[in-house]
Amino acid sequence: MRLRPGGRLLGVLLLLMAGSAVAQELPDDLTQLDLEQLLELELIPIDVLGSHIHLKGQWMVGYRFMHMAMEGGHAHEADYPVRPEHMRMAMHMVEVMYGLTDRLTLMAMLGYQQAAMESRTVQGTRFETSASGPNDLQLAVHYALHPGATHYLVGLLGMQVPLGRVDVRDDTPMGTGQPLPYPMRPGSGTWDLVLGLTSIHRLGNWNLGVHGDALWRTGTNRYGYRLGHRVHAGAWVTYRVRAWMAWTLHVDAHVLGDVQGHDARLNPAMTPTADPALQGERHLTVQPALNFYVPHGPLKGMRWSVYLDRPLLEAHEGAAMETGWQLTLAWQWTR
Template identity: 25%
Template sequence: MRSAYFYVSTLSSLILFSTVTQANPNHGQDVNPASHAPAGVMAEHTHKAGEIMIGYRFMQQNYDQLYQGSEKITHQQLTQAGYSMAPTSMTMKMHMLDFMYALNDKVTLMLMPQYMSMDMDMTMLDSGSMQHDMGDMNHMDDMHDMHTSHQHGTSGWTDTQVSALVNLYQNQHHQVITNLGISLPTGSVDEKNSSGQFTHYGMQLGSGTYDFVPSVTYTGHLNALSWGAQLGANIKLEDENDSGFSFGDKYHVTGWLAYQVLQPLSISARLSYQTQEDIKGHYNGPHGHSAPSDIQANYGGQFSDLGLGFNYAQQTGPLKGVRLGLEWQTRVAQDYNGYQLGLDDGLNASLTYAF
């Protein structure tokens, strides 16, 4: 088991060191809309000493197509793989509160409680479908409406992130910051279905483990043009949670380019890549095995997404300091582990006020 004490000690030492270090007199948040990353990027900016930011973030992701690896598959193919239930669609919504306080010009503390809801549509597969013509795939997909279908979901508070964002370097046009964070296991991992069994692994509300969530972010700007990149991870610090398993480690890299089209408005384009390991361990109580989402090997993979969005920053009047960001995101390449319901598109939104 990885030691959480090492990461917590490192985080505490760096905060203490940075607090007593002389602040950077050139540090300060730009008031132009491109001074923040697109709405789908978090932990990418710091604040001036004593500044407070409160914010609300929203994320929605829509899943609606079955994949094996990088290829779309039909219900017939899933039946041949031995499954009797198939997910047909899923919607995940996340509501995040974002509180930031700058100890000084070098260190900004962040607290992010989160609330999640997930709804999944399932259909029972027809075992007799294996007798149909293998070439008649379109007909087989149409037949799923005749199968027994149902919807189920979970909702509640999920894990809470606490972080220190440290300003490593800054001049007039460039900034490098690091985020050292811990995700606290405040979300439930013992959600049950109507029969009293554990629900699908991916529909649990939290990870159930303490997680180390570091990142390094570079941003730059010149006149109306701004850009940035972030490298980050979510590393499990425990081998299993109270329900007997742990989600796989995640690693991501993303880069973006933004252009200020009006004084308060910028538009952006972003590419991201993520890799995630499958689930380790196994539920320590009764659970099903009829759907792909019941099997640990059907989690994780490698994914690439495209995001298009805008930032609006109010620069004058009583609403000065209010910033709104919206970003639409879609998956452009994927290689899923095993059989999975793939991401179609999603929405990221951010509304913040700094004072």
């Protein structure tokens, strides 16, 4: 496990959090607010899964673009004939939410992944492989367990439908149309369960929250393996600078388990990304963000966010490459 330079950034951002909260007189129940009042309270990081609800009849559509760059160079990779050196990944994600009741919200989310990996053989030959396609479709319900205006608790229950491709191929020095290793595949090939819980507390212009969600893999796919279970948890603080702007500091932890079983088409002795026992990883990241909201006019209800992810602590079973900055741009519109 390594301490990353982002720790210094966290200290600087915490010093910038000094300020006074402005008290707001709010009703006891979120369902007593109209749409404009509800949106003005919406200071939750966009990437927190299952973090908000919509009142009956409300729609929300959203789009996110994420770009991530990773570097290889682990010492153990000298034992493999093929060594991953660089990986770039771009993700486009669309989500739709609808308030079925004042406390129950339906959600559908689908991503499209583009990945490229540069590798090098022990003979010094460099080559690049790429793969793209939709990720698995996520369907979920959010339920307000406690819909208070100053504090509320939201539960999430959902599933992932195996829509994404598992069989992705590209040309390599080993031949044409070779199956690509686990990190390059946009789909899981299994039906998976999603559970989550988010607790949010508001103090005037401040918003404090903690969250946790888990993705539980079920069964095995047609190639005889399943991806590792995933746990995601974190905490954030948000401060409203203006009626239309707020900043957020989000600290996030991710734990991913190893692949269970194996794809018999892959040779785990060829490259670490093909070894199912080396796919687990753990990350602790800091995420500063700016959020912009349109309270009035023809664009009323729109929200834009830009944020960066920087690892503070990072540990791998062996195959995963170290992550640099991840940039995310997001847009949401609630009507």
